[in-house]
Amino acid sequence: MVKALWLSLQIAFFFTASAVANYQLDQSAIVIHSNQTEKSCSYTVIIKTSCSSVSHTTDELSLAFGDAYGNEVYVSRIDDPKTRTFERCSKYVFEIKGPYLDVICYAELLRYGSDGWKPEMITIYGPDLKAIAFIFNTFLLEGMWFRMPSCISRSPPNYAFHNYALF
Secondary structure (H helix, E strand, O other): OHHHHHHHHHHHHHHHHHHHHHHHHHHHHHOOOOOOOOOEEEEEEEEEEOOOOOOOOOOEEEEEEEEOOOOEEEEOOOOOOOOOOOOOOOEEEEEEEEEOOOOEEEEEEEEEOOOOOOEEEEEEEEOOEEEEEEEOOOOOOEOOEEEEEOOOOOOOOOOOOOOEEEO
């Protein structure tokens, strides 16, 4: 009985690890380096789509995250229009290069399109940074940045360039 359970767990882990590894390889083509600097860092971003989202979305999705000092990683298109990315109940792993960030204080998403999309959670890992999770779990309005804060800003945020929906 114990051997059968152990074998089942090993098989489940193997298939899960294989699926994540394959997806990471497929997604490397959509990484955008629009604000990469000489001292750039690599961040791992895991986006989980809610199980109550639409089956998949063809909407254009942008991602930004940053620290309290005004440093930001911005990806203008995190979606891949050639595939069925961001399907319901799915996790997607991205490797994103951007400037060095201090403690990550926010994550925000922007959606353009008619499908609709409901992200559940974004988890961000970075060099020398503790992993941080942002719980969204709401449908994103079209054309408005949706920001999830995680720490008190040390300086006033610059809202001049974004329309925010702050919740």
